[in-house]
Amino acid sequence: MQRNLEHIGVRVTSCGTGAEGLAALDGSIDLLLVDDTLPDMDGIEFARTVHVSDPAIEVILYSQTPDKIRDSMEDTSVRRIMKNPISVTELLAEVSTMQLVPVGTRPMRVLAAEDNKTNRLVLRKMLQRLNIDLQLATNGQEAVALFETFRPDLVFMDISMPKMNGKDAAAAIRALEDGASSCPIVALTAHAIQDEKERILAAGLDHFLTKPLRKAELVALLNRYCPNAAFPLEGQLVG
Incomplete structure (x- = not known):
């Protein structure tokens, strides 16, 4: 949850207990996301305490059984009760009405150049559950055109491809940018030799991943470079 919120520009303070949460209320908090089953108190009790100390703070309570707790919330000011796991789309819609941060309006655009059909299928499968627009190229020329x-x-960018290899394709992309903001390019190669890595990075690529690819490494780079204008990559926020 913290990662998704920080991605859209929210400053997040995470607390594991109700006591920690109450201690963190320093006057700078606009919104509280509260689990209804905290280790030291239930979420309703926490929300009541917060409402007494600072009625201006907005509270969203989330629960696996939201219908059961609505009747207990009559004397407590809660902005909304949401089902856990929280839908990222619903939460971002709720946050956007508070005008706390700009919310992404499009999927992240990702280009992958890979000449091997099996590797393309594996890459698509690894990334299929993420909120991205993935376009695939089969050689360097296609990658530059795309x-x-x-x-x-x-x-x-796969390094060993027909028609135009990955290093030449990266150089062509850098020429197209013409001083504009630089798009990060990640080399994909089966070679892990240090000299080869240095040559690849010297050709204008930013990162280096060796095959077989690992999903965690791919996702880490996607999260690192996902722009604020794009949706968060993950589909769910889990409390």
């Missing part, structure tokens, strides 16, 4: 029309936020 870059011009698609304008991706991140490029995964």
Whole structure:
């Protein structure tokens, strides 16, 4: 939950107990997201205590059984009761009405260049549950042409491809940028030799991943470069 909120520009303080949460109320908090089953008190009790100390703080309570607790909330000011796990779409819609932060309006655009059909299928499967627009190229020439029309936020570039290799394709992309903001390009290669890595990075690529690819490494780079204008990558926020 913290990662998703920080991605859209929210400053987040995470607390594991109700007591920690109450101690963190320093006058700078606009919104509280409260689990209804805290270790040291229930969420309703926490919300009541917060309402007494600072009625201006907005509270969203989330629960696996939201219908059961609504009747107990009559004397407590709660903005909304949401079902846990929280839908990221619903939460961002709620946050946007508070005008706390700008909310993304499009999926992250990702270009992947890979000449091997099996590797393309594996890559698509690894990333299929993320909120991204993934476009695939089968060689370097296709990658450069797609870059011009698609304008991706991140490029995964196989180094050994026909017609135009990944290093030449990266150089062509850098020439197209012409001083504009630089799109991060991640090299994908089966070679982990240090000299090869240095040559690849010297060609204008920013990162280096060796095959077989690992989903955690791919997702880490996607999260790192996902722009504020894009939706968060994950579909659910789990409390």
